[in-house]
Amino acid sequence: MSELSDTAFWLFFRFSNSRIYYLIVLHFYVIK
Secondary structure (H helix, E strand, O other), rough: OOOOHHHHHHHHHHHHHOHHHHHHHHHHHHHH
């Protein structure tokens, strides 16, 4: 993945200030 993807994820997370999203992102990172 590129930095753009990371930025998009961070932007999405910031926009959607939810713990669920944070957990999903964490899971995705762990799976990777």
